Amino acid sequence: MQRIVMQPIIESKNVSISYGQNEVLKDISFKIVKGDFIGIAGPNGAGKTTLIKAILGLIPVSIGSIDILGNKIGRFNNWSKIGYLPQKSSTINALFPATVDEIVVLGLLSQKKLPKRITKNDQIKVANILNDLGISNLKNKMLSELSGGQQQKVLLARALISNPEILIFDEPSTALDPNSRESFFKLVQKLNKENGISIILITHDTGYIGSYANKLMYLDHELKYFGEISGFCLSDKDNHSFERSGQHIIWHQHN
């Protein structure tokens, strides 16, 4: 029987990233294929955020290369295919007088050429995505007046409005209460399973990785583990070095 080899949507080849003399990531290689739900875990300062910023083209790669959807990162320009949800706490300026629809529509700018104008069709897309996420009632509200969970859904709507193939999250659940966290991860899983969107997600809620992701990337400056969650459970050689977060993932996988 012929084996189908899936083309990677993201491929990292021997990537190293340094800030001055400080090497944050060393020789990172992996392939992410369509439909993957990758949970990225690792201790603080392990280089998790640096890696996703490199994938997003926000940080230059010192050595090696990253390909996205078949293009070298430096030449990639189809940014509407990638949705990004940054750490909420770093994004919301309490003074900023933006309404929800003004923020969500920013996700469409990658598809536009100068002079960028918001059309009626764009407004319909905003209304539709807010409706899909169950937050239509927030359309004209000020972002700064919403709860942490509502703000997170608005930023998710911004990431989803361009119909991305890949969604990248940087600690999306930091500002959420336990109930909101559970429903947020369920929503992300639904986007992955039903809409076929590939997910890359950094979280310190490592238990959720075991419950929702299909693959784990464990970083500690180097790539300690990348593969199926079940493989991580069975792998003994590095388990002793994965500290509490690793044990937490395994614990959830077995429960």
Next chain:
Amino acid sequence: MDILNFLQYSFIQKAFFAGSFVAIVCSVLGLFLVLRKMSLIGDGLSHVSFGAIALGLFFGIYPFYIAVPVVMIASILILKISEKAKVYGDSAIGIISAVGIAGGVILASVSSGFNVDLFSYLFGSILAISNTEVILSIVLSLVVLAVIYLFYWDLFSATFDEEYAKTTGIRTNFINMILTLLTAITVVLSVKMVGIMLVSALLILPAATALQFAKGFKMAMAIGSIVSLISVLLGITLSFFLDLPTGAIIVMINALFFALAFFYKKLS
């Protein structure tokens, strides 16, 4: 003298006309600067305009013609120093601002005869605005507004979250450069109206007032523009009838609007 006679003076008409355009430009641009915590760049660039105007007077060239390019170059220098050197943005503003003032003082001391002209720019003199300055103010204001219109969504996105804006393909370094150059032009335009010492107030106060009320970005722009426009028109009128310095009156009315907005919000 009644208000109708007052409006018949051509210098009042010119001041109203040029002042209205500059007021709107300042409030619109100021909103982006305030939200990006860049509002003091207006202060720094106004100090550079002091040196640039002194340079113009020294060489006998119309000061505006020198000030616009010199202040634009200074604005790029501020951006580059904060990007390339190990210096924060506020320090870069401080460096360029000090050089501007120092240059102006040196030129004033080595020349004789233009000190009076130079000091008129310190506190503004919109009632003495020339036809050339009116035309320049209107043309440059329209240029600034047109560029803001062209890049509105890129400016908005980069102001809300610069990192996210980059992930949507927006060249944020280019947008920052545009914002800084527009600020340079606007500062030079405002110098004639309120003077070097008070330019930053014209950029900051209408935006700060609007932020007390606004329920959306475009609403903030509209409120800021209305506040700025009323302050300028009322300021010119009051300064004429009360024989008070126009620039200072405009700034005080702006400050009054801010105080009223602040207390209204606190009480409600």
